Amino acid sequence: MEFLQSIIRIPLEQLPFFLVTLLIAFTVHEFSHAYFANKFGDPTARLLGRMTLNPVVHFDFWGIILLVIAGFGWARPVPVNRDNFSRPRLMGVIVSAAGPISNLLLGILGSLIFGLLLATGTMNSITNDQLYKAVYWFFSIFIQLNLFLFLFNLIPLPPLDGYRIVEDLAPRPLRGRLQQYEQYSMLIFLLILFIPGLRTYTIDPLNIWASEMFATFVNFFFKLFGGA
Template sequence: MEFLNKLLYVPISELPFYLVTLLIAFTVHEFSHAYFAYRFGDPTAKMLGRVTLNPTVHFDFFGIVLLLIAGFGWARPVPVNRDNFDKPRLMGIIVSVAGPLSNLLLAVLGSVIYAALLQFGAVSPFMVEDKLQQAIHIFFSTFIVMNFFLCLFNLIPLPPLDGYRIVEDLVPRRMLGILHRFEQWSILVFLIILVVPTFRLYTIVPLYGAANALAEHFLIFFRVLFGA
């Protein structure tokens, strides 16, 4: 048990809550990409069975393991063929932003539910010694923060993240060649940010901090709203 605690980025006692959170967050994220791509006329994801909320078709085992061990990971990306869209650039942006937006909505929904439970006395922060109460607190804290984090993280404008795909569709066409020329180096920069501790300290760590701050502010806002 001690070995696992040292190996995992996530405390082993909280592992089930992270797994459930990722099960929901990654599934909804990838489904959102697939759904909008299909609605805009691209059948690629549909033919591959990706327009579904079945988590087994979206999960990447290695990506999940790495997330639990190193603090970053991924699901199976949804293939999108923008040539099938009537308005490739506009619809491409919507398809790309659908994933991070879905995580934002999940975080807000989690905040609403958690704030309601706290404000109306269904759970209490003063009863954390109760196993059920403790589980509820850990789950919602994990769910809200992780979804805020995934929203922010996926908007980083580096490949293979959604933020990069959004930039691709926003920049003038004459700049696409330049963008694609530096894509391989951008991927290297992305990997360095994730792997090198010094770079993580100024990138990933602040993102987690921002996610925690958003979680706290949204929770306060909804508790005040319900108490009004």
């Protein structure tokens, strides 16, 4: 157990809640891409069976392992053919943004439920310590991880959604230059992962911002539902 804890960034007792959250967050994220792509005229993801809330078809094994160990990872990207869109750049931006926004909405939904539980005293009425910790850990992890994924996916590096948004918004000459550097994206991620100085200014602030958003949203709903 000590060996596992030494290589996993998530405390082992919280790992089940982390994995359940990933199951939901990644599935809804990828489904959102597929749904809007199909709605705008590109059936590629639907025909490949990706327009579904079945998590099995969306998970990438190594992406999940890396997220648990290193703090960031990925699901299987949903294939999108922008040539099928009547307005490729505008619809491409919406399809790309749909994934991160779905994580933001999940984070807000979790905050609403958690704030309600706190404001109504439901949390304090849980007398079993293990159950109390389980409920607290689930909502804390569910909300903060979804908010982290919202922020993380907006980073303008391929293959993240933030890059696709920038690519669709950029003038054609600039898009051509950007595409020349896509092959170096994995190297950039590895540098961010293994060079502490780079991680300090990239990944780590996202965790801080996600925590601050968590506190803000939960406090807002706590007060909205009458909490003192």
